[in-house]
Amino acid sequence: MAGIRMLLGVTVVLAVALIVNGSIQRVPVYMQEPREVHANPMQVLYNKYNARAQPHGAIPISDFANAQYYGLIKVGEPFQSFRVVFDTGSANLWVPSKECGYSCTLKTRYDHNESRSYVKDGRDFEIRYGSGATKGYLSKDQLFFGELRVKEQTFAEITEEPFQWVLSRFDGILGLAFDSIAVMKVKTPMSHLIETKMLDSGMFSFYLPDVPGSTGELIIGGVDSRLYQGEIAWTPLATRDYWRIPFQGLDAGQGNIFAECSRAIMDSGTSLIVGPSTEVAILAASVGATANPIMPGVYTVDCTKIASMPPVTITFGDKDYTLFPTQYVNVQTILGQTQCMLGFAGMDFNTPEKLLILGDVFLRHYYTVWDMDNGRFGVAKLKGRKHAATIVATM
Template sequence: MLKLLLVLLVWSWTSSALIRVPLRRLRSIRTQLRADGVLEEFLKDHRPDMFNRRYAQCFPPGTPSLRLGRSSERVYNFMDAQYFGEISLGIPEQNFSVVLDTGSADLWVPSSYCVSQACGKSLHRRFKAFESSSFHHDGRMFGIHYGSGHLLGVMGRDTLKVGLTAINQEFGESVYEPGATFVLAKFDGVLGLGFPSLAEILGNPVFDNMMAQKIVDKPVFSFYLSRSGGSSPDGELLLGGIDESLYNGPINWIPLTSKGYWQIKMDSVSVQGVSSFCPRGCQAIVDTGTSLIAGPTNDSFLLQQLIGATPTNIGEFLIDCSRVSSLPHVTFALGGVDYTLTAEHYVRREMLGDRELCFSGFQAVDIVTPEGPLWILGDVFLRRFYSVFDRGQERVGLAVAKQP
């Protein structure tokens, strides 16, 4: 009886120490645009070169995020984002839906002073600094360059609640969000969980602030993303530890090779057991803010050919839905362990009216770093594998995720 009591006490302590942030999965911007028949026009208007020419004059001269080459250093693409969590800012609480993004380090939400269409009352919730008794004005300006646009804003500090409460959290209030990307977005803002070196907003990123204030039990957070559309919630961010009930087998730990993105060494990428890419190793980032799996252009195009995907005129790759069961497996070797995706894992299915379309879950993105070009292991990969982000020991952990 005493042993049972001790077990129950330990269980209740560990359960209370782990903070769960439910995630919702919604239709992506790309899916919405395709359903409305305007995806091609949107992509043409939001190419980085076109976007810069149209809106650069709207930003103050010297805005850091507009510097030439910035987009090759920072990759944020929310066109395909699907998983969102709820946070609150201020006292009394003001609620916002955010992308929980390990590929960036800033927290921002729309400001009540925002002048863009994306900040319309009926579209997104806006932060009202004058209604918060805990708000501290900063006054400094920030700019962030996204793959599909820029935003500009001012910085402040306030109480943040995301399952637990952090005080004096630095964040950005966006006042200008040009273009249509954020008009269509199902989220209000972004909460970055990368390292401070990625941040455009000065001060501690959210998880650094939580560690400094000692409000997380361990300097660890983890993600579980469900593949099933009928589960509730559709995923979880767990702050302060891991949940062994969400994965099978042991966690494989991979040390970080750089502290900006959650960057690790990838041993190889193989298709149907044949090593096809980076046989001498390459670099990869584990990124919850990117939905697809991305690789250097040449490698990505070859990979699309090997899985039988054919290009469209807007850069997507289509797959014959009737052939999905016969497509090859794709395996990523990380830390000496093979992580294999079947076609059911890497093919994205969408309904367009009464017709099913199948798209490749791989895309081409060129990110050049001193360590070489980067691959991005986004949500297509992370729905298959439970992911652990360990700031204390500077490592990423992966295990096979349980699915309902």
Template sequence: LADLRCCPCQRAVRRSDGVGPSRIRERIMLRDMSPTTAYTPFEGLRRPLRFSTHGPATVAVLLALATLLAVLLLSAHEPLGSPLAEVAVSARGIQTVRLTKSRSAKHTLKELHPETAATLLHTKVHGGKEACVSKCMAEAEMESEKKEHTSAHVLPVELKDFMNAQYYGEIALGTPPQAFTVVFDTGSANLWVPSAHCKGFNIACLLHRRYTASQSSTYTEQGHPFAIKYGSGSMSGYTSIDVLTIGGIALPNVTFAEATSEPGIAFAMTKFDGILGMGFSSIAVDGQVPMHVALYNAGLIAEPVFAFYLQKQAHPSLMATPAEKDLGGGMLMLGGVDERYYTGELLYVPVTRKAYWQFDMDAVELGGRRQVSKAAAIADTGTSLISGPREDISRLISLMGIKPSSGSSDMDTGQYSIPCNQVDSLPPLTFIIGGREFTLSGPQYVLDISSFGKDECMIGLMAMDVPPPAGPIWILGDVFLSKYVSVYDFGEDRVGFATAVEDPPTA
């Protein structure tokens, strides 16, 4: 029983009643076992009873016990879940007892593990009677609990998707909370949002929600200059300290940046307000502690792990209806990974450089033929496409039979388009990681965008030369990560991948 009381969930308890002249009758009883609750059935009858051998009292007591036993036997034939009527016995010393039939072992086993029930409950033993072994019931329950364990200990953060190119979720800063949408970016390590003190005619700042320090009772001024540059776009401002709320939990004293300048149009047209970096602290400006590390250090998440499940819309449209815009974009899981979001086994590979989530990639194949061998790669939720060295990407594009159209700037931008009726004929693109093949079909590495009733298809590959020491490097962005769940273990310094389920699990 000490083991059975280890967690507050339903447990199968095997009890000996001592009934029968020559053997023990075993029953399976279900009970809600809390960590401080001991299993003591029929508390008032724990000690042996002494009976007189003479007089009417003996008869009355024996009659009462016989009646009670009859009721217990009848209860086994009552419809599941129907309470028995109150039992009143006229004998002296016996009080009215109300009994309720609990769920039988058979029904419980069918709920916990239907496959095991189908095998066990139809096995005939001991003169043709159905038998259910308590050990097998316990194993079935443990397997069921294992499937639910990770989801119970994971802090989920819902994501939205815009055009299969921007995946973002909601956070809040300050007290009372000021809400913002941010990209949870594994390719950076700082948090910033637009500031109410934007400078001049800053379009990106004016078109998004802005943090107002004077409206927060938990704000602490810091004021250190801050600037960061991304693959596309940049920002500058200063640092502040306040409470961060994510997934319904509050993390105090978080250092973040207020953006007072976001030049150009890179951030002007985004659906998100800011960026929350989830890379390693070595790439953080001023060495700030990344949010996921701070959450774990504060004991607010169970394990030093987070994971992403990104959904891909079939035909995203710039003219989407409000209902279409509200479609889910996936899930960020903090403190673990929910096994319901992937199929098969997770493959883990070690992080080779603790800056980005970088690992070794064995090869890249197109149509089953190897085109790239032994390359460094990173998993980057903040990058929409898959990028690689210009020489490698150009070779892949050429083998696909795609040529830049006359007067186009495909070779300059590193992006390529294709007639939508040719997408299905594209060869499969395979990334070999840790000896396992991760394959994308043509439609899976093409972005199909609809605007004003016209479909446009863009290859989800982009040429980008990253200079040393960070490069050359492949960046596996959302095009890849929408097919495969990605897991980031900062306790063991490893990255994991598994095939994502097509339809997300319901709550």
């Protein structure tokens, strides 16, 4: 679900590495910024985390109004290739169906009649979000990650998409969260790979690019020690649904602003760090950001004052993770004009506890490891990045 930056397309090459029998195989993956501003992107994000109460267990679709990390997968025999977003905030795989109409015109569409390995399922499938619903039905077919094969993966063929996705460069979504939040309780591709012992370990890791033109990496089945330095700092998961961890605080120099947030969700499909409206408003004021008059919960920054803004320290797992203003402010030039947006947004979810989501504004500044086997989330300092974010043990 990538969050709220405005406009136009920059593509960054990202590599996916798969651990197969101890070797690393690389498959191109891309990071995309949007061609246009989606209608009410905050509403999309709101529905992603409120949808547990929706009919059909409909939950996870990301707000992809910003940067999208996506790569190629192959489905069927003969292969049909699709560009899918890797989203740790959802747990379903879906691709457009040949039966999908105008909104899928620019996308690659799956034709089960052309696949010799297709198996009919037929159950209705629906994902709800801000301005409509993505609908279709379940099917089964073989799925390929590079040389890795899931023999019979259940996924959704989408027959109806809202118009707002017509210009998106991705075809579908591949969820990397846990089976427990999957619509229809469908087993995820990662679960299949783990259960069939196709991987050395049930983990994956991200090295996300932070500037256009740089190369990143998604590794399925392990880590790449060449990309990080020092030890991996592990935090046990609070629950095995989303990648939810115990959260200890956020400080911009005036004490813990997020004292009422006890847990945070790590979400590669969200571009921003999203927290309760009141707390984010306090944070915005403390760093000198002002409310965007058009998008509630979004804040702008005077581009000439970024250098004087304070660092922001996020604490979990008894470690302090510090982001500097050049890392938590999104700077972009649109039609010759430079805009600076705060990488934090405010939103109140209809959940029992105040919800904090740590998206790509945080994740791209660290090497992150997602360990399904042991139910833990790992963070390490990046190697070779000029202005790497810091990790310090709390006292």
